[in-house]
Structures are given as C-alpha cells and as structure tokens.
Amino acid sequence: MYEVKHFVEDRLDVQHDLIEAHPLGLLVCNDGAGRLFANSIPFTIRRDLGKLGTLRAHLARANPQWSELKKGMECLTVFQGEEAYVSPNWYPSKQKHGKVVPTWNYITVQVWAEPVVIEDPEWLRAQIDEITNRHESSQPKPWEVDDAPAEFTSSMIRGIVGVELEIREIKGKWKVSQNRPQEDIQGVFSGLSNAGKAAIADHVAEHLGGDG
Numbered sequence: 001m002y003e004v005k006h007f008v009e010d011r012l013d014v015q016h017d018l019i020e021a022h023p024l025g026l027l028v029c030n031d032g033a034g035r036l037f038a039n040s041i042p043f044t045i046r047r048d049l050g051k052l053g054t055l056r057a058h059l060a061r062a063n064p065q066w067s068e069l070k071k072g073m074e075c076l077t078v079f080q081g082e083e084a085y086v087s088p089n090w091y092p093s094k095q096k097h098g099k100v101v102p103t104w105n106y107i108t109v110q111v112w113a114e115p116v117v118i119e120d121p122e123w124l125r126a127q128i129d130e131i132t133n134r135h136e137s138s139q140p141k142p143w144e145v146d147d148a149p150a151e152f153t154s155s156m157i158r159g160i161v162g163v164e165l166e167i168r169e170i171k172g173k174w175k176v177s178q179n180r181p182q183e184d185i186q187g188v189f190s191g192l193s194n195a196g197k198a199a200i201a202d203h204v205a206e207h208l209g210g211d212g
Contacts, residue, residue, distance in 0.1 A: 006179040009172035029075035052167035069115040081107035082200035090191030113165035178207040
C-alpha cells in the first residue's frame with residue numbers, strides 16, 4: 001500500500017475497530033502460477049489471539065479459492081471503510097490561488113497473513129455462531145443458527161470450509177484531508193456533510209482545531 005506519513009493510522013485498536021465496523025473483506029491470494037484470486041468474504045476478528053489479532057471466516061466448499069489458501073501462501077485482505085469524492089470547490093484556498101485539484105477521501109486497512117484452512121465441523125459451527133450473533137444483535141428478535149433445523153444446519157456446514165488468518169502485518173490509511181490547511185479541512189467537512197456523507201465527514205472533523 002502506498003503510504004504517506006500524513007495518512008498513516010498505526011493504532012491497532014483503531015485498525016481493529018474498522019474491521020469490526022466493515023467486516024466484508026476482499027481476500028486476495030495467488031494460485032502459485034501468477035494468477036490472483038479475490039473474493040469478498042465477511043470476517044470476524046479475535047483481538048485476543050496472536051500479537052496483532054486473528055481473522056476468521058468461511059468460504060463455500062465450491063469456491064476454488066480455499067484450495068489455493070490451503071497451500072499456505074501469504075494472502076492479503078483489504079477492509080474498506082468510509083469514502084467519498086472531494087471537490088476543489090470546497091477549499092476556501094481555491095479563491096486565493098486556485099492551486100487545488102479533486103481528490104478522494106477514504107479509510108482502509110490491509111492485512112497480511114498465512115492462511116490456515118479448517119474443516120472441523122465444531123470450529124465451523126462456532127464461527128457461524130459468532131458471525132451470526134454479532135450481526136443479528138441489533139435485530140428486534142435476533143435470528144440464531146439453532147432456529148434452523150439441525151439436519152439442515154449440518155448439511156450447510158458440510159458445504160463450507162473455514163479459514164483462520166493470524167495477522168502477520170497490518171496497515172491502516174486514513175486519508176481525510178488532514179494534510180490541508182484548517183480552512184480547507186472545514187470546507188471539506190461542510191461539503192461532505194451537505195452531500196450526505198456524514199460518516200466520512202466525521203473523520204475529517206477529527207482534524208479540526210489542530211495544526212492543519
């Protein structure tokens with residue numbers, strides 16, 4: 001990942017927070033012959049496992065990517081957070097010198113790990129319970145895996161394989177206009193807010209009142 005010092009986010013808890021908030025990761029691996037596989041996979045993260053945390057997920061057994069992951073070659077998982085286009089019109093400095101261009105604000109986390117493929121039914125059941133309970137918790141009446149017939153659940157588990165990624169390296173990039181003068185940061189915050197991009201605007205607002 002191209003890194004610029006202004007945008008580096010290396011606080012592990014903040015990186016983990018983004019993964020939990022945006023759990024659909026793009027899992028990328030090499031097939032050993034120079035070709036890349038990429039699939040969007042929902043993950044859970046265990047912050048307490050490994051030095052940098054551990055990702056867990058499952059894939060359909062029919063998905064050929066798991067066979068490549070089983071070879072143990074390092075893979076990359078990309079988690080994309082809030083993002084939005086930034087118009088030069090939002091910069092007050094445009095009126096002073098005109099030396100501004102469009103850009104894009106975004107937050108993202110990239111994770112590198114050597115995958116471990118898991119076919120143990122108990123592990124798989126625990127993983128689907130974990131991810132289901134997390135995302136059903138906000139429902140008025142949360143659905144549980146046990147709500148489905150046991151025989152049906154068992155057949156579904158036979159159709160998936162698990163993957164565990166103990167994080168070897170993790171990088172975060174928060175590109176939210178923090179390299180701009182304060183007046184421009186305020187302008188971007190207002191522009192994003194007016195455009196209905198409150199989530200990324202909130203990240204920009206974190207840099208108001210600083211040195212710019």
